[in-house]
Every structure is written in C-alpha cells, then in structure tokens.
Amino acid sequence: MAAAAAIALAATACGSSSGGGGAGAMGPGFDLASKQILNPSTKTGGTINLVTSQTFDSIDPGVTYSAPTWNLYRTFARTMMAYQHTPGGNQIVGDLAAGPGVQSNGGKTWTYTLREGATFEDGKNITSADVRWAIERSNWSSLIGNGPTYFRSILTPPNDPKFKNLDVYKDGDKAFDNIIVTTDPKKIVFNLPQAFGEFDLVMTEPQTAPVEKDKDTAAGDAYSKRPISTGAYKIATYSPGKELKLVRNDAYNQNSDPDKMHVALADAIDVQLGVDSAERDQRLLTGEADADIGSALTVANHAKVLQDPVLKSQIDDAPDNSIAYASINTQLISNLDCRQAIEYGVDKGTVLNQLGGQWGGEIAGNLLPKGIPGAAEFSTYDYSLPKAQASLAKCKTEAPALFTDGKLSFKIAAQVNAPDMQNAATAIQSSLAAVGIDTEVKLYPFGQYAQYCGNQEYARAHKLGMCLANWLPDWLSGYGMLDQLVTKNGISATSGQNYAFLDDPIINDLEKQALASTEATTQQQDWVKIDHRVMDLAAMVPLTHRHIMRFRSARLTNVMINQAGSGGYDLSVLGLK
Amino acid sequence: MRRAPVPASKRIRSRSTAATVWRKLKADRAAVFGGYTIVLLILLAVFAPVVSGLFGVDPTTLHPALTDVTFGPHGSFGGMSWAHPLGVDQRLGRDVLARLLYGSRVSLLIAFGATVLSVGLGAGLGVLSGYLGGRVDTVVMRIGDVFLAFPLLLFALGLTGALSDEAFGLSGNGLRIAIMIFVMGFFNWPYIARIVRAEVLSLREREFVDAARALGAGTRWVVWRELMPNLMAPILVYATLLIPANIIFEAGLSALGIGLDPPAASWGQMMTDAIATVYTDPAYLIVPGMAVFITVLAFNLFGDGLRDALDPTAQ
Structure with a gap:
C-alpha cells in the first residue's frame, strides 16, 4: 500500500x-x-x-540577528572565524583570519592575522581596518538595537560614559585606537578590559565580516540596503x-x-x-x-x-541545540522546597508530547544540550508525584507566607500565537494541580515577552511564577547558553532574559572564572558546574532539548546539518545534482 | 309576545400588534425552527456543567493515553467513542464535547453582551439624534463617522496588550471577556444608530406624532409611547442579525491571539487551535465550525422570520 x-x-x-x-x-x-x-x-x-x-x-550582516x-x-559575508563544514560539526576554524586568535596578557589581548589575497566583490583588498570598522559600526552607532551587542559589552567597560552614547558615524572612531589596533593592515589586535576566554566564538559573528568605510555612507543606511x-x-x-x-x-x-x-x-x-x-x-x-x-x-x-x-x-529531525524551558521565579517562590516541588511535579513526558513528542525533541533534565562541547546531560529531578507532594508539605511548614488559602498559587506565562508552548503550559498546569499547586496560564505577546517575564516588579506584582520560553544560544558554549538565562547579566530593570531572577554569587563567580580561563576544558567544566548549581537551586525546569523537522529536496548535494548552518542545513556548501 | 332573542353579535376582538406578530411568527416554520434552536443553545450553554456531567466528561482533564503525538487521537474521527462522543483534542486529549459546551457559554455571552451594548447605545443615540435634530444630530452622526472609521482590530489588539492583567476590578479571562464585549459593542453602535435615526426622521413628521404633541405630550411620552413601538421592529431584527456576526468576530479575535487564556475554551479558540491540524484532522475545525454555523443559521432564520412578521405590509 x-x-x-x-x-x-x-x-x-x-x-x-x-x-x-x-x-x-x-x-x-x-x-x-x-x-x-x-x-x-x-x-x-x-x-x-x-x-x-x-x-x-x-x-546587513552587522545588524541581523536570527539563526x-x-x-x-x-x-556572502566572510567572518573572521567560522564553524567547520562537517556533519553535526561545532568546531571553529579561521575563515578570514588565518587561525584562532593568539592570547596574551592573561586573556585580555587577542591577536588575529588576516589571510592573504582576500578581497571585496569590487576587487579591493580586505585589510584589518575594514574588520575594525565592521565591528565599530554595528556596535556603536544608530545601527545598534536589533543586532547582538557582544562586542559592545566585551570590548568596552560597562557604563563607561565615553562609549555609552558614542556614534562612530558622527563622532569618529578615535576612541578605539587602543582597543582595536590595526596599525598592520594584515593584523588586528583586540585589547579587552577583562579577560574573555571565548573571544574566538564571538569572532564567528556576522558583525566581523569586513565593511569598506568609504562605501558605508548615510550612517550605515546605504550599506544596509545593499551590502x-x-x-x-x-x-x-x-x-x-x-x-x-x-x-x-x-x-x-x-x-x-x-x-x-x-x-x-x-x-x-x-x-x-x-x-x-x-x-x-x-x-x-x-x-x-x-x-x-x-x-x-x-x-x-x-x-x-x-x-x-x-x-x-x-527529512531530518535533528537537534538544533535549543532548549524549551520553564523558569521558576526565585524571588516570588523564594523557598527551595517549593521550587523542588515544582521540579518533581512537572510531568515532562506529557509536556514533550505537546512540543511534538519524539519528533519534537528529548526530555531535558539540565540546561546544556549535548551539542555544546564538554557538556554532559544529567537529570537532577525525575518526575515523581510523592516527592513533589513531600517537598510541598515541607515548604508549607517552612514558608507558610507563600501559601494563600492553604495553596501555593501563581501564574504560568506562555506566548501568544505559540500553540505548542500554550499546550505545554496547560500540561504543566494539569500536572502541578495533581501535586496541589494552583496555577493559571497567562499569555503574553512574543515581542514584549521579556517586558513581562523579565520585569521583576511586574512578575512579583502579578505572581508570574513560571515562564515558558525557548532559548537558542548564539554560539555553542556554556556562555551562549547560560550567560543571559541564569547569571546576573540577564537581569535588567525592565526586560532581562533571566526570568528566574537568579542572582547567585556561586554562579556569578563560576562564570567569571570560566571567562578568565584560557584553557577550553576548564572553561567547559565551569559551565557544567553552573548547570548543576542551577538545577540544585531549582531555578529552571528544563523541558525539552528540541529537535527540528526539516525538509531537503533530493536534488541537493553536500547536505549537512551543523553549527555553520546555525543548527539547520549548512547553506554555504550546498550544490545541485 | 316574546320577541325572538337577538343573536348576540359575534364580538370582534381586536388583535394587538404583539399578537399579530406572534401569530405570523408561529406560522413561519423556519423562524420557529430557528427560535427553538436558539432556546436549546442557550439552555445547553447555561447548563453546560450538568450536560457534560451527564456524559461523564469535563473540559480540562487531560487524557494523554488516548492520543498519539504525531498522528492524533487513536481511532477515527478524532477518537470518537462512547466515553468521548465528539472525540478528544489532538495532543492534550481533552474532551471535545465538553469544550464545545463550555465554549458556547463564552461565545454566546460575548455575542449577546456585545449586541446588547451596541444596540442599546445605537438605538438611544439614534433616537436622540433623529428626534432632536439640528446640532445634536450633527454632533452624534459625526462621532458615529469617527467610530466607523476606527480600526477596530488594531484597537482590540492594543487594548488587550495595555490592560493585560487586571483592570476595573476584573482579572484574567473575566477581563478578556469584558474587553471583547466592550470592543465589539462599543464600536458597532453607529450602524444601528443610523438605521434608527432614519426611521425617527420619517416618524416624527407623521400625523400621530403631531397629534400627540398637539395634545401636549412631552418628549419623553413621544419617544417612549409613540416612536418606540414603531422602532422595535428594526431594532430587534438588527439585533438578531448582529449576534451571529459577533460570534464570528469573537472567533476572529481568538485567531489573532487576543482571545481567552488557556485552558478556557471558546468556539473561536477551538477553531484557532484546529488550524494547525486542518489537513490531517479536519474534525477539529468541523465540530466548532458546525456549532458556529448552526447558531448563526438559527439567529438568521429567526431574524428573517421576525422581520417578516413585524412588517405590516407583508402577509
């Protein structure tokens, strides 16, 4: 048949x-x-x-921000570093740069050498000044807003008034002469205020693709129409x-x-x-x-x-290294036992079914997916109704103030127009009801989600206890996965990404230590330690490590899914039969 | 000599307008069918917990065992069975019949509420505008024009965003329902106001109104005793036609994501959820779609019959 x-x-x-x-x-x-x-x-x-x-x-490669x-x-944009074109690959090599950056000065100075013979499409030779300009224009000008701002936060000290309102189109870029040194047209040297061990990964961003300064007119506007x-x-x-x-x-x-x-x-x-x-x-x-x-x-x-x-x-149904998770508001639900009651009480099997079942991903026990170098999957909490009820009972004696009318009750947020995640929220609501936790599902628009879930005042006042969301790291490392989600860097007054409002000194120190390290394996171990710490604090309920079902026509050649393809088909190497 | 008894003359009872309308309406079988259906729907909505209790189903219990993640509920037609007469939904496995019954409460409440609001406002302002005329008429009608030009959907989107949680002492879905009623009702009044105003403009020049005024009747008397009885026909007919339009509008708002928060059901919400699976399992669209269809048809049939019955020239 x-x-x-x-x-x-x-x-x-x-x-x-x-x-x-x-x-x-x-x-x-x-x-x-x-x-x-x-x-x-x-x-x-x-x-x-x-x-x-x-x-x-x-x-404009310097402005865009999506996988x-x-x-x-x-x-069409050649970045300094790039992911290797191997199936499932997540390793980086030099693309425009001849190789990985050379570290000195305790990880604060990074030096890259450009390859010989690289040119723009108009035939002009690419120099280090073009790379410098590409990074400056996309991080310190009116172009900022949509694109990522990693260079902005890594290359200049936070809240330095000299750089805060700098617009390189208007004010020039003299201020960067000692930060991005390009005295040699084939060499580019970055002087960082603080060590940042993953600088090579930052150099994979499209913002590092060179831009000719004299062709970049009208404050980036002309270039943004036709790079x-x-x-x-x-x-x-x-x-x-x-x-x-x-x-x-x-x-x-x-x-x-x-x-x-x-x-x-x-x-x-x-x-x-x-x-x-x-x-x-x-x-x-x-x-x-x-x-x-x-x-x-x-x-x-x-x-x-x-x-x-x-x-x-x-078709392919491969992991894209993104995670679906539900944060637990650690300020609202300040008691660990109450949060553990939630961790034990969420039936992730039913949740996974709402997110596509076996084709939608695998049940997640921790945050870091196995696609991240050095990461190992583990599960601190397995679904258990008796354990959840025991934790809840313990919480009730420890922190009766969290209970209203004898019940722990809060709201679960999901996004409008995301029926899968809404159903997942409904499934969580249903399994928490079995534990005796009373919840209400609340929908917020995608564009403003962080202004509700990431807003401490709002979340507390409206009892937003859990927020469902997806996270796809900008690059495959513990930093890309965890920095915004669980460290103090993700907390801002009105719209951060750290929906758990987790500001834990141990985690913050571990991050600092990881970034100061020049050794890849120690970095990776530090991120894994953070992952464990987050789970021990029961601040996040990892739901699924997502799989994405994609279609490729049979006439395509050199098809592979890898990080060069941002977790999808690697478009740079495709050919036809 | 006794005179032969005069045969008692057959007394001719005059029929009131209401009786005439009722007689004509009863003779219209389509209208009767529509009317019965409306009554049935209202009863089902009011007694939704009782009815779904009779079937032993409820709208929020999950039955994950009854569905397959990829291929939908086990069995045919969305997993229809004796336990779940209309099947269970795609992945959560909630009973569709119970959701349909509970959904009817929301859909009908919103449709009725919005209709009462817009018809009440529109009729009131229409009478005011038509009867008083002059500057009042100009002002009311220009305000009406502004309302007509208002981008309703954008306003609804903005309003639900701005008042997302608690306002006017309402919260959650209560607030959502109130907003939907307000948006649909408050912005639809100019249509009925124009109809009523036009009617009043012609009525106020008629002899019986002049006569009443000549006898010293005040404005209130003229409006309530002379104009209103003549306005009831267009108002009622318009209302019965507006209700189905509002049910469909509610479905549209749900599709835009400004409907209710889950797990509450409304017909619009059910249809929105069904769009994802329309190719693999159209039953999820057909069931709430049929509910909307039957409701809309019933109101339209009834409205048509009512219009005919209220029209003195039609026989």
Missing part, C-alpha cells in the same frame, strides 16, 4: 518538477544529515531555490519581504580560502521570503523549493511526511 502510494506520488511529481530530482525522487534517507554528508559532490552550476516564511530583519539569516548571510560581498556569493537583487537573489561572486579569491570554507557550487541562490508556512510546506513537498533557510516543517505535516517513504527519505 505504501509502495503504491509512493509510485503514484512519484508519477505525479515528475510532471510538476522540471529541474529533475525534486519531489518524488527518493532522498538519501531519514535523519542522516547531522551524521554524514548527503549526496557528496563537486558538481557546479544550477540555482538553489530556498524559501522562508519569515522576512529578514535586515540584509536563519546568520546561516544564509555566511554565503558589499566578501564571500563566494554576492547580492544580485533584493526586494525586501519578497525575494533575495544571490549569484556567484567572481571576485572571490579561492586562493585566500585554503580550508574551502566558501566553495559556491551552485551558480545562484534564490530565496523567496514571507511565504505563508502552509504554502511553504507545500512548495517543499512538491519540489518547487529545495529547503527552508532555517525553520521547521509545520506540525500539521509531520504525520504526512512520516507516513510516506519517499517524503520521509528527504
């Missing part, structure tokens, strides 16, 4: 797909792209058709919200790229933007589009693709 259906589908699909391959063709197999290179090939030519239901926040755009922009390529592709046309067309950048000097970071097999990449997600799925399944730039298939199509052997051979 299944075979007959597959043949019928293949027959109909051949008529509709002109490019050969596409839908109907048997793919290399289910869920393999994170483990091996699928359809390895060196064949060049053709146009890859990509699609996304989103629109780009910006086409799919980072993945895509790496095709000048430093990668193997360049922008042919871009109509915001509709389409981005990339073509091969003929000026790209392959000799400057000995590690083959930018091979550019296909002649062109066409990205259709803002396609409704149901329509997007349809295009993928019929072979009209080859892949999404980062998002998952909608849950409604999971059953369809899993039941059809041909479609199933073209």
Whole structure:
C-alpha cells in the first residue's frame, strides 16, 4: 500500500518538477544529515531555490540577528572565524583570519592575522581596518538595537560614559585606537578590559565580516540596503519581504580560502521570503523549493511526511541545540522546597508530547544540550508525584507566607500565537494541580515577552511564577547558553532574559572564572558546574532539548546539518545534482 | 309576545400588534425552527456543567493515553467513542464535547453582551439624534463617522496588550471577556444608530406624532409611547442579525491571539487551535465550525422570520 502510494506520488511529481530530482525522487534517507554528508559532490552550476516564511530583519550582516539569516548571510559575508563544514560539526576554524586568535596578557589581548589575497566583490583588498570598522559600526552607532551587542559589552567597560552614547558615524572612531589596533593592515589586535576566554566564538559573528568605510555612507543606511560581498556569493537583487537573489561572486579569491570554507557550487541562490508556512510546506513537498533557510516543517505535516517513504527519505529531525524551558521565579517562590516541588511535579513526558513528542525533541533534565562541547546531560529531578507532594508539605511548614488559602498559587506565562508552548503550559498546569499547586496560564505577546517575564516588579506584582520560553544560544558554549538565562547579566530593570531572577554569587563567580580561563576544558567544566548549581537551586525546569523537522529536496548535494548552518542545513556548501 | 332573542353579535376582538406578530411568527416554520434552536443553545450553554456531567466528561482533564503525538487521537474521527462522543483534542486529549459546551457559554455571552451594548447605545443615540435634530444630530452622526472609521482590530489588539492583567476590578479571562464585549459593542453602535435615526426622521413628521404633541405630550411620552413601538421592529431584527456576526468576530479575535487564556475554551479558540491540524484532522475545525454555523443559521432564520412578521405590509 505504501509502495503504491509512493509510485503514484512519484508519477505525479515528475510532471510538476522540471529541474529533475525534486519531489518524488527518493532522498538519501531519514535523519542522516547531522551524521554524514548527503549526496557528496563537486558538481557546479544550477540555482538553489530556498524559501522562508519569515522576512529578514535586515540584509546587513552587522545588524541581523536570527539563526536563519546568520546561516544564509555566511554565503556572502566572510567572518573572521567560522564553524567547520562537517556533519553535526561545532568546531571553529579561521575563515578570514588565518587561525584562532593568539592570547596574551592573561586573556585580555587577542591577536588575529588576516589571510592573504582576500578581497571585496569590487576587487579591493580586505585589510584589518575594514574588520575594525565592521565591528565599530554595528556596535556603536544608530545601527545598534536589533543586532547582538557582544562586542559592545566585551570590548568596552560597562557604563563607561565615553562609549555609552558614542556614534562612530558622527563622532569618529578615535576612541578605539587602543582597543582595536590595526596599525598592520594584515593584523588586528583586540585589547579587552577583562579577560574573555571565548573571544574566538564571538569572532564567528556576522558583525566581523569586513565593511569598506568609504562605501558605508548615510550612517550605515546605504550599506544596509545593499551590502558589499566578501564571500563566494554576492547580492544580485533584493526586494525586501519578497525575494533575495544571490549569484556567484567572481571576485572571490579561492586562493585566500585554503580550508574551502566558501566553495559556491551552485551558480545562484534564490530565496523567496514571507511565504505563508502552509504554502511553504507545500512548495517543499512538491519540489518547487529545495529547503527552508532555517525553520521547521509545520506540525500539521509531520504525520504526512512520516507516513510516506519517499517524503520521509528527504527529512531530518535533528537537534538544533535549543532548549524549551520553564523558569521558576526565585524571588516570588523564594523557598527551595517549593521550587523542588515544582521540579518533581512537572510531568515532562506529557509536556514533550505537546512540543511534538519524539519528533519534537528529548526530555531535558539540565540546561546544556549535548551539542555544546564538554557538556554532559544529567537529570537532577525525575518526575515523581510523592516527592513533589513531600517537598510541598515541607515548604508549607517552612514558608507558610507563600501559601494563600492553604495553596501555593501563581501564574504560568506562555506566548501568544505559540500553540505548542500554550499546550505545554496547560500540561504543566494539569500536572502541578495533581501535586496541589494552583496555577493559571497567562499569555503574553512574543515581542514584549521579556517586558513581562523579565520585569521583576511586574512578575512579583502579578505572581508570574513560571515562564515558558525557548532559548537558542548564539554560539555553542556554556556562555551562549547560560550567560543571559541564569547569571546576573540577564537581569535588567525592565526586560532581562533571566526570568528566574537568579542572582547567585556561586554562579556569578563560576562564570567569571570560566571567562578568565584560557584553557577550553576548564572553561567547559565551569559551565557544567553552573548547570548543576542551577538545577540544585531549582531555578529552571528544563523541558525539552528540541529537535527540528526539516525538509531537503533530493536534488541537493553536500547536505549537512551543523553549527555553520546555525543548527539547520549548512547553506554555504550546498550544490545541485 | 316574546320577541325572538337577538343573536348576540359575534364580538370582534381586536388583535394587538404583539399578537399579530406572534401569530405570523408561529406560522413561519423556519423562524420557529430557528427560535427553538436558539432556546436549546442557550439552555445547553447555561447548563453546560450538568450536560457534560451527564456524559461523564469535563473540559480540562487531560487524557494523554488516548492520543498519539504525531498522528492524533487513536481511532477515527478524532477518537470518537462512547466515553468521548465528539472525540478528544489532538495532543492534550481533552474532551471535545465538553469544550464545545463550555465554549458556547463564552461565545454566546460575548455575542449577546456585545449586541446588547451596541444596540442599546445605537438605538438611544439614534433616537436622540433623529428626534432632536439640528446640532445634536450633527454632533452624534459625526462621532458615529469617527467610530466607523476606527480600526477596530488594531484597537482590540492594543487594548488587550495595555490592560493585560487586571483592570476595573476584573482579572484574567473575566477581563478578556469584558474587553471583547466592550470592543465589539462599543464600536458597532453607529450602524444601528443610523438605521434608527432614519426611521425617527420619517416618524416624527407623521400625523400621530403631531397629534400627540398637539395634545401636549412631552418628549419623553413621544419617544417612549409613540416612536418606540414603531422602532422595535428594526431594532430587534438588527439585533438578531448582529449576534451571529459577533460570534464570528469573537472567533476572529481568538485567531489573532487576543482571545481567552488557556485552558478556557471558546468556539473561536477551538477553531484557532484546529488550524494547525486542518489537513490531517479536519474534525477539529468541523465540530466548532458546525456549532458556529448552526447558531448563526438559527439567529438568521429567526431574524428573517421576525422581520417578516413585524412588517405590516407583508402577509
């Protein structure tokens, strides 16, 4: 029966797909792209058709801030450091830089050497001053706001008035002469006020892709409309919200790229933007589009693709190193036993089912996913109703003030228009009710979520006890995962990301120690210690380490899922059969 | 000689307007069907806990064992069974019948509340505007124009965002319901106000109104005793047609994410949730969709019948 259906589908699909391959063709197999290179090939030519239901926040690599755009922009923006193109890979190597930074001065000084022969698309040689300008313009100007601000917080002391309102377009960048030293056009030296052991990872950000200062006019505005390529592709046309067309950048000097970071097999990449997600799925399944730039298939199509052997051979369900979690407000629920009652009382199996079941991920016992170097998964609390009830009873005698009318009661926040997470909140509500904890689910809009969950005053006044959210680290390290979620850096007056309001001296010290260390393994161990400490304090309920179900057409070659693809398909290396 | 008894003349009883309307309405089978359905729906909504209790179901208990994560509930048609006559929902496994019954309370409450609010406001301002005329008329009608030009959905989005938690002594879903009633009711009054105003403009020139005024009747008398009886027909008809529109509007607001907080159910919320699975399991859309359809149809049939019955020229 299944075979007959597959043949019928293949027959109909051949008529509709002109490019050969596409839908109907048997793919290399289910869920393999994170483990091996699928359809390895060196064949060049053709146009890859990509699609996304989103629109780009910006086409400027220095301003954009989302996993799919980072993945895509790496095709035309050459960063200093980059993730290796290996299946499931999470290791970094030099891209524009010849290699990792050389540390001196106790981790406060980082020196990088640029590769020989790298040029912009207009043929001009790339110098260290172009990298310096790229970092400055995206962190100290009116461009700031949407993009990440790691350089801003790492390169200058916090709250230094000299840098706080600096706009390099207006005020010039003299202030950075001793911070980013570029006296040698082939060398760039960073002098940090404090040691930051993961500086190489920061250098993977698209903000490090060089920008020609004299072409960057109108305070970054002109450049933000049409960035000048430093990668193997360049922008042919871009109509915001509709389409981005990339073509091969003929000026790209392959000799400057000995590690083959930018091979550019296909002649062109066409990205259709803002396609409704149901329509997007349809295009993928019929072979009209080859892949999404980062998002998952909608849950409604999971059953369809899993039941059809041909479609199933073209999907992956790989972890993307993001986590779904529920924070516990440690200021509101100040008693450890009460928080442990919640930890024991959440039936994560039911929660996982709301988040896609076995295809949606794995039950999480801790925060750091195994994709992070050095991390090991563990579980401090396994679901146990008796243990939850015992902890709650203990809390009641210790902290009766937390109980109203004999019950621990609070609100659980989830996001509007996120039905999976809402159902997960409902499942948590139901399992906590069995423990005897009284909760109410409350929805907040996505854009302002942190202004409710991350606002101490609001959260306390409105008894926001738990907030459900997803976190995808900007880079794969304990810092990327934990800094904003559980340390004091994530707490701000009105909208931080540390929804648990966890300000624990041990955690804060461990972080400082990790960042001061120059040894990767000790850093990693410190992050694992923080992970354990957070669980011991019962400040977070990790729900699932998420898996994302993605579709790739059978005609794509060199398919792999890795960190260079921001947890999705590595777009920089794709080719066509 | 005894005179033969005069046969008692058959007394002709005059029929009141209400009796005529009632007689015509009863003769209209579609309207009767609509009316009965409306009564039934209201009873089901009011007695939702009792009815779902009879079936042994409730709207919030999860039955994870009854569903498969990827392929939905075990069994056909969303897992219909004797224990769960309309099946259970996709992943949480909550009983659909119970959610439908409890959802009807919210949907009908919002629809009725909003209708009463807009019809009350609109009729009042329409009479005022039409009867007093002049400057009052101009001001009221221009305000009405402003309201008509108001982007209702954006306002609803903003308002739910601004008053997200507690206001006016209400909190949680009580507040959400109040906001939805307010938004739908408060901004829809100009339609009915225009209809009523036009009616009043023609009525106030009629002889019976002149006569009443000549006999010394004050404004209040004229409005309540002379105008109102003649205005009841358009107002009632408009109200019965507005209720279904409001039920659909509530569904729209839920789809935009400004409906109720979970796990509360409303028909709109149920349809919104069903959109994700419409291809794999359309039953989740069909069940609340049919409920909305039946309600809307019942009110429309009843409204149509009522209009015919109230129209003195129609036989």
